[in-house]
Amino acid sequence: xxxxxxxxxxxxxxxxxxxxxxxxxxxxxxxxxxxxxxxxxxxxxxxxxxxxxxxxxxxxxxxxxxxxxxxxxxxxxxxxxxxxxxxxxxxxxxxxxxxxxxxxxxxxxxxxxxxxxxxxxxxxxxxx
Amino acid sequence: xxxxxxxxxxxxxxxxxxxxxxxxxxxxxxxxxxxxxxxxxxxxxxxxxxxxxxxxxxxxxxxxxxxxxxxxxxxxxxxxxxxxxxxxxxxxxxxxxxxxxxxxxxxxxxxxxxxxxxxxxxxxxxxxxxxxxxxxxxxxxxxxxxxxxxxxxxxxxxxxxxxxxxxxxxxxxxxxxxxxxxxxxxxxxxxxxxxxxxxxxxxxxxxxxxxxxxxxxxxxxxxxxxxxxxxxxxxxxxxx
Numbered sequence: 001x002x003x004x005x006x007x008x009x010x011x012x013x014x015x016x017x018x019x020x021x022x023x024x025x026x027x028x029x030x031x032x033x034x035x036x037x038x039x040x041x042x043x044x045x046x047x048x049x050x051x052x053x054x055x056x057x058x059x060x061x062x063x064x065x066x067x068x069x070x071x072x073x074x075x076x077x078x079x080x081x082x083x084x085x086x087x088x089x090x091x092x093x094x095x096x097x098x099x100x101x102x103x104x105x106x107x108x109x110x111x112x113x114x115x116x117x118x119x120x121x122x123x124x125x126x127x128x
Numbered sequence: 129x130x131x132x133x134x135x136x137x138x139x140x141x142x143x144x145x146x147x148x149x150x151x152x153x154x155x156x157x158x159x160x161x162x163x164x165x166x167x168x169x170x171x172x173x174x175x176x177x178x179x180x181x182x183x184x185x186x187x188x189x190x191x192x193x194x195x196x197x198x199x200x201x202x203x204x205x206x207x208x209x210x211x212x213x214x215x216x217x218x219x220x221x222x223x224x225x226x227x228x229x230x231x232x233x234x235x236x237x238x239x240x241x242x243x244x245x246x247x248x249x250x251x252x253x254x255x256x257x258x259x260x261x262x263x264x265x266x267x268x269x270x271x272x273x274x275x276x277x278x279x280x281x282x283x284x285x286x287x288x289x290x291x292x293x294x295x296x297x298x299x300x301x302x303x304x305x306x307x308x309x310x311x312x313x314x315x316x317x318x319x320x321x322x323x324x325x326x327x328x329x330x331x332x333x334x335x336x337x338x339x340x341x342x343x344x345x346x347x348x349x350x351x352x353x354x355x356x357x358x359x360x361x362x363x364x365x366x367x368x
Contacts, residue, residue: 005208012211027272029210030352036214041221060219063212066205067341071174071331072155073206076199077270078178078292080285082185083192087259087286094253099266099290102246103298103324104305106267110238110320110347111311118230118316 004053004062011036141190147198154180167335169300174328178292206271206327213330213349216342223339224346227315234316235347238323239354242267243362257367262286264363266294268355269326269348276359291326298325299332314340322347 015031018024024031036059043049053059081088088095140146155177162171185195196203217224224231243264250260261282265273270291277287302321311317314337321329322344330348334341 008208008211011214012207015211026356027210027269027275027352029207029271030349032207032211033214033217033349036211037217040214040218060215063215066209066212067216067331067334067345070206070209070327070334072152072159072177073202073209074174074270074292074295074328075151075155075177075181076196076203077206077288078174078296079181079185079195079199080192081178081289081292082182083285084289091255091259094255095250095259095263095290096293098246098249098253098255098263099294100297100301101249102242102266103294104301105245106238106242106324107298107302107305107320109241110234110323111306111309111316113237114230114234114316114319115311115313117233118227118313121229 001058001062004059007039007053007059008032008036008062008066011039141188142194144198144201147190147195148201149198150184151177151181151199151202169303169332172296172300172332174292175296175300206269209327210269210349213345216338216345220339220342223315224342230316231319231343231346231350234319235323235350235354238320238347239267239351239358240362242324242351243355243359244366247362247366251366258282259286260367261363263290265355265359266290267324267326268352272352272356276356280360280363292328295325295328298329302329302332303336315343318343319347323351326351 012029012032014035015028018031019026019028039049039054040059043054053062155173158171158176158180159173161176162168162173165171181195184190185192246263246266247260250263255263258281261280262277262284264280264282265276265287268276268291270288273287273291274284278284298321302317302325306317306320318333318337318340321333321340323329325332326348330341330344333344
């Protein structure tokens with residue numbers, strides 16, 4: 001458990017070092033994600049990597065534990081709304097409506113593109 | 129000597145322990161209610177935790193800085209949880225590779241839609257420019273959105289609030305919306321909610337279906353990348 005969490009933190013730390021070092025406009029945890037994914041894929045090819053957290057689903061279980069409780073982690077930032085009460089009183093309704101409309105439009109555009117292109121690709125494959 | 133309850137409160141309310149305990153306790157209670165309702169979308173645990181904690185801070189006159197001194201330990205875990213998304217990606221790698229083209233198409237269209245729709249709607253609603261710049265990156269996870277809006281001259285704390293509101297609304301809307309449209313492809317449903325509503329959408333997707341959760345996780349991480357590149361471009365093109 002501790003070794004698995006250390007591995008996850010180590011990936012994030014390496015991501016942080018890469019982002020700082022290169023001045024890249026990419027969030028460090030996203031680089032950490034790519035590193036952990038590369039490690040897991042490499043493990044399937046190289047048996048030397050099968051040790052500690054990369055053995056017996058160690059890191060898999062620790063990651064599952066974190067992901068099951070991801071909602072909780074948004075609560076502290078969300079409570080930050082108490083710092084914006086003046087703006088909310090003034091413009092809250094407009095902001096909420098704008099965000100609601102935008103999120104529904106985004107959901108529809110994304111799901112429609114996904115389904116349409118999946119359908120198109122299946123048809124092209126079938127036609128060949 | 130009998131302790132003065134007010135002095136005890138003054139002491140405890142300055143300790144991180146009280147606010148960390150409160151965050152976990154409120155969430156645990158609200159989450160139990162959400163479970164009892166069969167994960168009804170309206171019983172969103174984040175939404176109800178936020179207003180309950182917020183009202184409590186307001187009633188006790190506690191500053192957000194004091195609250196955050198305790199809550200930061202939970203907030204910190206957002207980073208490791210993002211790294212942990214590598215595991216569902218790895219476990220679903222075959223399905224993901226098989227649908228790589230629809231994913232790329234949906235990512236591009238969805239990311240542009242998310243940014244352009246909010247900027248145009250906010251301009252039409254007559255919101256001030258700093259607010260528009262703070263809302264623009266609202267579909268990516270909090271830490272990333274705060275960085276983007278700050279570099280453009282927006283307000284990072286407002287950006288964080290816009291991110292959370294967007295996340296909660298997407299998580300509440302997605303299941304009834306997709307069911308009403310008769311969309312049963314859980315890859316597409318998960319991808320859409322992860323793109324539009326980042327980690328909160330991903331958390332919701334994992335509650336509904338494991339495959340949807342994995343696709344939501346990919347959409348969320350890819351969108352964080354693309355949005356950080358596109359929002360500065362959109363801001364220069366759409367805002368005068």
